[in-house]
């Protein structure tokens with residue numbers, strides 16, 4: 001029984017990144033996934049767009065849907081202000097275990113709350129369990145057919161406020177057509193597409209930034 005891809009990514013972080021240095025963790029994952037084996041991290045090109053949105057929004061409450069190996073979790077959390085918090089939901093316990101190790105290596109445990117479970121089950125519990133009022137920024141990068149139902153669930157649970165930014169990965173590849181149609185045609189959102197490429201490839205992809213108008 002060999003290692004899994006997430007285990008190999010964690011090993012690359014432990015080998016090449018400096019403990020407590022989030023940027024070196026991000027770089028170690030990008031180097032490994034570009035040169036050794038592809039993995040579904042948002043990656044460096046789209047990651048720069050994520051960085052610019054985080055810097056513009058200056059969020060104090062962030063929700064990430066889909067942790068995987070915590071690449072975007074660490075990238076986003078490294079840009080947050082001292083009192084800001086990021087909650088990340090992960091369904092797969094093997095991925096969650098690796099993600100916790102990557103987050104620890106980056107020294108960001110105090111900013112990040114990793115919740116093991118499905119978004120559909122946990123979104124209705126976030127206010128009560130974590131004292132969340134509304135989120136300032138939501139990063140969607142989990143199962144592509146969950147983007148739309150989870151967005152509607154976030155609305156229903158009162159977790160969005162006028163100005164909340166939803167940033168969605170992979171709106172071109174693999175694609176999230178129903179979500180894109182919704183945020184681009186709903187009067188409740190102001191949506192903007194950021195053209196980019198699928199991580200570590202030349203394939204077309206992009207991020208959709210949608211501001212909830214209330």
Ligand SMILES: O=C(NC/C=C/[C@H]1O[C@@H](Sc2ccncc2)[C@H](O)[C@@H]1O)c1cc([N+](=O)[O-])cc(O)c1O
Nearest residue numbers: 040066067068089090091092095118119141142143
């Ligand atoms: O499929 C993709 N992402 C799905 C990601 C899913 C992640 O989120 C949870 S699912 C979940 C469910 C419910 N709640 C929380 C997490 C999975 O356990 C995984 O950690 C993907 C695929 C490609 N690609 O090129 O094929 C590129 C990408 O950037 C991608 O993000």
Ligand SMILES: [Mg+2]
Nearest residue numbers: 042141169170
């Ligand atoms: Mg993705």
